[in-house]
Amino acid sequence: MASFQRTRPAPVQSSPDSGGMSLRAKWAIGGAIGGGGLAGLLATGSSALAVYFARRVITPARQRAADQEMLALIRDGQRQQAIFAATDDTTVDGVYGFFFDGGKGHARIGRIVSYSPAERTVLRDVEAVYAGDLSTARRGWWSGAVHPDPAAVGLPYEEVMIDVDRGQAPAWLVRAGGTARTWAVMVHGRGATRQEALRAVGPALELGLTSLLVSYRNDGLAPSADDGRYGLGSTEWRDVEAAIEYALANGAEEIVLFGWSMGGAICLQAADLSRCRHLIRAMVLDAPVTDWVNVLAHHAQLNRIPSLVGRYGQLMLGHPLGRRLTGLSAPVDLKAMDWVSRAVELRTPTLVLHSVDDEYVPYGPSALLAERNPEMVTFEPFHQARHTKEWNVDPERWESLVKAWLRQQLAPRLNPGALAPVSP
Secondary structure, three states: OOOOOOOOOOOOOOOOOOOOOHHHHHHHHHHHHHHHHHHHHHHHHHHHHHHHHHHHOOOOOOOOOOEEEEEEEEOOEEEEEEEEEOOOOOOOOOOEEEEEHHHHHEEEEEEEEEEOHHHHHEEEEEEEEEEEEHHHOOOOEEEEEOOOOOHHHHOOEEEEEEEOOOOOEEEEEOOOOOOOOOOOOOOOOOOEEEEEHHHHHHHHHOOOOOOEEOOOOOOOOOOOOOOOOOOOOOOOHHHHHHHHHHHHHOOOOEEEEEOHHHHHHHHHHHHHHHHOOHHHHEEEEOOOOOOOHEEEEEEHHHHHOHHOOOHHHHHHHHHHHHHHHHHHOOOOOOOOOOOOOOOHHHOOOOOEEEEEEOOOOOHHHHHHHHOOOOEEEEEEOOOOOOOOHHHHHHHHHHHHHHHHHHHHOOOOOOOOOOOOOOOH
């Protein structure tokens, strides 16, 4: 999930559907939402900050921030190494993607060769450059998306289109050998793309699963929603349901959902609300959002937003009158997406992989979800990995955990009434 940058709040302007409503009238609506207890906020500039915070949460970014500096590229024959400014991301070992030139360039960055705390630089191997001229790169962004498409992993694939609201959403289809009755539908996170899910295709193929790596509303590939806003899972699940229906129409008999970050929240909603939910055999969730209130409070703290202002922003997201300020066509029911509180209602076997060092989505709710519903939820903590980068830090462990758990979940079920084997 992309971070919410620490920038000054923009002035709140009239939305196209406000009917020329004055700023003072909008604050009056805000007072009706919050009640007298928040009147003091409206008399200050805090309400503007709350509006800004709420909008940041649900508004897709037009462009990722190029917040990672690259200092030099070193060539030694066929070998290349890059010097990066040392950051919390670049000083963690593993393999990562580095996007530059506004996302047009993409390189795969490998192990740490050396690290100089005094100079605040780190030297890392460059394993591959898929697009662009890395020698001209000065800034870019660090990513868990290592490969640009399935072909870069050596996998044949098809580009397919899935019918969704307002048009068609592109997806990558990677077929398993033979006739696969179980398909994996893979859902990326907020601010990411289907490239994020490529890390799970290998294990899925080993298990005989055909993989469908989907796009969904407002991710830059699928059609945008009417309001152009994220529903944080409350609307996007319908696009995942459409992907499930596509899989079922093309030979699938049951589904495994994979989800990263907000993609995990989307999967949880699909397993709860989809008319196909009885065919969802299992879910594998990487750093999922299981409680948006917790995540939003965390980001308010990261951005030094007073907790009361952050709660007011959450109130705007969930109240029907708040849409005048947020731009949402319908309120977002954060309570309905609080799976920690609803833990016992989760009836789909779920594997959760989450790093205790996650800086964007705290791991605590994931651990608590498993504690409250151990029958259905298995929690596997990782260390050192940052947000959705568990595979990047330790791909062998990530893949072995996923394969072992899914083998158990996908084992043939004992028919009701069948005799259990008798012990010798």
